[in-house]
Amino acid sequence: MNSEQVIEVRGLTKKFGNLIAVNNLDLNVYRGDVFGFLGPNGAGKSTTIRMLLSLIKPTSGEMKIFGRSISKDRKEIFSKIGAIVEKPDFYLYLSAYKNLEILGKLSGTDISTKKLMSMLELVGLDKRYKSKVKTFSHGMKQRLGIAQALLHDPELIILDEPTTGLDPQGMKEIRDLIIYLSREKGKTIFLSSHILHEVELISTRMIIINRGTTQVEGTVDELLKTDKIKVTFEIDKIEDALRLVNESSWQNNFKSTSKNEINFELTKNEIAELNKYLIEKGFSVSAIIPVRSLEDFFLKITDGGAK
Amino acid sequence: MITLVLIELQKMFKKWRTYIGIIAIGLLTIIVQLVLYFTGKNFVDAQMRGMEQSFVIVGNLLNGYFIARLILTLLIIHIPFLVVLVGGDLLAGEATAGTYRMILTRPVSRLQVITSKFIAGMLYVIILLAWLAFLSLGVSLIVFGSGPLLSIGSGIVIFAENDILWRFLGAYAFAALSMTTVMFISIVFSSLVENAIGPIVSTMAIIIIFLIVSAIPVDFLQNIKPYLFTTHMSQWNNFFNDEVNYKEIYNSSWILLVHIVGLYAITTYIFIKKDILS
Numbered sequence: 062m063n064s065e066q067v068i069e070v071r072g073l074t075k076k077f078g079n080l081i082a083v084n085n086l087d088l089n090v091y092r093g094d095v096f097g098f099l100g101p102n103g104a105g106k107s108t109t110i111r112m113l114l115s116l117i118k119p120t121s122g123e124m125k126i127f128g129r130s131i132s133k134d135r136k137e138i139f140s141k142i143g144a145i146v147e148k149p150d151f152y153l154y155l156s157a158y159k160n161l162e163i164l165g166k167l168s169g170t171d172i173s174t175k176k177l178m179s180m181l182e183l184v185g186l187d188k189r190y191k192s193k194v195k196t197f198s199h200g201m202k203q204r205l206g207i208a209q210a211l212l213h214d215p216e217l218i219i220l221d222e223p224t225t226g227l228d229p230q231g232m233k234e235i236r237d238l239i240i241y242l243s244r245e246k247g248k249t250i251f252l253s254s255h256i257l258h259e260v261e262l263i264s265t266r267m268i269i270i271n272r273g274t275t276q277v278e279g280t281v282d283e284l285l286k287t288d289k290i291k292v293t294f295e296i297d298k299i300e301d302a303l304r305l306v307n308e309s310s311w312q313n314n315f316k317s318t319s320k321n322e323i324n325f326e327l328t329k330n331e332i333a334e335l336n337k338y339l340i341e342k343g344f345s346v347s348a349i350i351p352v353r354s355l356e357d358f359f360l361k362i363t364d365g366g367a368k
Numbered sequence: 369m370i371t372l373v374l375i376e377l378q379k380m381f382k383k384w385r386t387y388i389g390i391i392a393i394g395l396l397t398i399i400v401q402l403v404l405y406f407t408g409k410n411f412v413d414a415q416m417r418g419m420e421q422s423f424v425i426v427g428n429l430l431n432g433y434f435i436a437r438l439i440l441t442l443l444i445i446h447i448p449f450l451v452v453l454v455g456g457d458l459l460a461g462e463a464t465a466g467t468y469r470m471i472l473t474r475p476v477s478r479l480q481v482i483t484s485k486f487i488a489g490m491l492y493v494i495i496l497l498a499w500l501a502f503l504s505l506g507v508s509l510i511v512f513g514s515g516p517l518l519s520i521g522s523g524i525v526i527f528a529e530n531d532i533l534w535r536f537l538g539a540y541a542f543a544a545l546s547m548t549t550v551m552f553i554s555i556v557f558s559s560l561v562e563n564a565i566g567p568i569v570s571t572m573a574i575i576i577i578f579l580i581v582s583a584i585p586v587d588f589l590q591n592i593k594p595y596l597f598t599t600h601m602s603q604w605n606n607f608f609n610d611e612v613n614y615k616e617i618y619n620s621s622w623i624l625l626v627h628i629v630g631l632y633a634i635t636t637y638i639f640i641k642k643d644i645l646s
Contacts, residue, residue, distance in 0.1 A: 063638040114473045117643035146473065150466030163375050167474035209470065327371050 073122035084273035097260035097267030105273035143215035149206025153195035168213035199226035295348035376488035388448030439504035455554030456567030520613035550632035622623030
């Protein structure tokens with residue numbers, strides 16, 4: 062992991078009247094990270110992203126991007142950031158090309174026609190460059206949103222739900238694009254997503270927030286490794302096996318049973334030990350299926366998701 | 369800043385609502401010109417009735433200047449409606465479309481964004497009045513020819529041909545100042561809401577209320593009348609008086625300018641402080 066901090070947030074708080082949307086949030090994103098930003102609806106993700114992009118003002122706290130204060134060096138910082146905030150909205154009465162041209166000019170760089178067309182080609186909209194955005198589907202707008210975020214070759218890319226509205230093929234393409242931008246181009250990606258599997262696949266580090274506060278932060282591997290995994294054992298002589306489990310210390314790990322399956326909550330080491338124990342006792346284990354995923358971890362951390 | 373203003377103008381002139389004012393002015397001007405082309409002589413004769421016995425009128429009174437003066441009088445009270453159609457949408461339109469998120473996450477300051485909107489709004493007013501001048505004065509001079517200007521106000525004044533053009537320029541310039549004030553009021557309202565209808569209705573309501581307040585003969589209301597921008601909006605008429613009262617024009621210009629600067633400052637403050645939640 063590169064130690065250069067790209068985003069540094071300390072004690073970030075945002076209150077809307079009596080409602081605390083973000084509460085004393087700390088964040089660390091390092092150069093080259095694909096940083097997963099997770100949380101249930103209403104957790105404060107979009108509010109945090111809007112504060113990072115100075116769309117809304119924090120009640121208190123400090124935010125630095127590229128080591129500089131957003132309030133003081135906004136122009137320099139924003140020339141190196143590309144972003145999609147929630148759903149990408151464009152000037153519906155203008156063409157895809159014209160929208161990108163305008164946003165390119167606002168980015169302070171003279172973007173050539175060739176570059177604009179290559180961006181549209183990258184997201185598969187080059188054939189529709191003349192079409193007004195009002196004729197676009199949500200998925201096409203989402204792709205155009207990706208194009209505008211990459212237009213000025215930013216160092217930091219903030220993506221808020223970038224695959225929403227895309228078909229599975231489109232989602233995969235965006236995932237591949239994020240991986241390419243991170244690994245090949247060295248971009249730092251800040252990825253907010255509801256699709257946990259997506260974050261699990263492409264993120265290097267992540268944070269889970271709930272009710273505006275940090276629940277956990279770290280590398281994806283670290284976070285998943287430290288927790289117990291739900292595992293299903295497919296086993297013969299199920300009633301005898303259950304009796305054995307209940308009479309042993311494994312009963313503490315027992316969760317549920319159905320047909321020829323017994324569900325446990327185990328660490329990685331315990332999976333091997335239990336498998337050995339059952340075989341030694343004469344049972345035949347036909348399959349061990351881990352059902353542990355980021356989703357379970359997420360639900361556990363956030364008390365079952367959105368509140 | 370030039371780039372930002374050009375972008376604003378591009379966006380503005382890609383919207384249909386921008387052309388409503390231009391089309392309306394075009395249609396109304398052409399209608400007035402057509403009517404006067406066929407019945408103008410009777411109209412001028414009616415205005416001059418009784419004067420023929422006292423004065424010898426030489427030259428063509430139904431000329432381009434007369435038509436332009438008449439059109440200006442007829443249309444100027446309606447132009448605020450056309451101006452606020454665009455002004456009300458300048459900021460609220462971005463909020464409605466959700467495009468604030470796109471433009472304000474670029475390396476441009478909010479001050480630059482809001483200033484470019486004000487400049488674009490001001491340019492639209494100038495374009496609209498230039499269009500009015502072109503059609504009502506330029507086209508009328510071509511169709512009806514030149515001549516002395518018969519100006520009917522508190523009395524009847526006839527200006528010599530070489531004493532007219534500067535009066536029109538002054539009147540159009542003052543009208544631009546008045547309409548810019550209206551434009552800026554609509555932008556203030558536009559910065560507060562996420563729908564263009566509200567600013568349009570609010571601005572027109574303010575103009576109507578101020579005009580009614582000005583017309584009520586009560587001491588208190590008459591005392592505040594000099595501070596209402598609507599009182600000063602009709603000062604363009606002064607340019608068609610025999611003796612132009614420059615003191616009144618300067619005074620009204622200053623009051624309108626103070627309004628313009630104040631409205632810009634208020635909107636900028638609101639916009640810079642605003643949380644973008646749309």
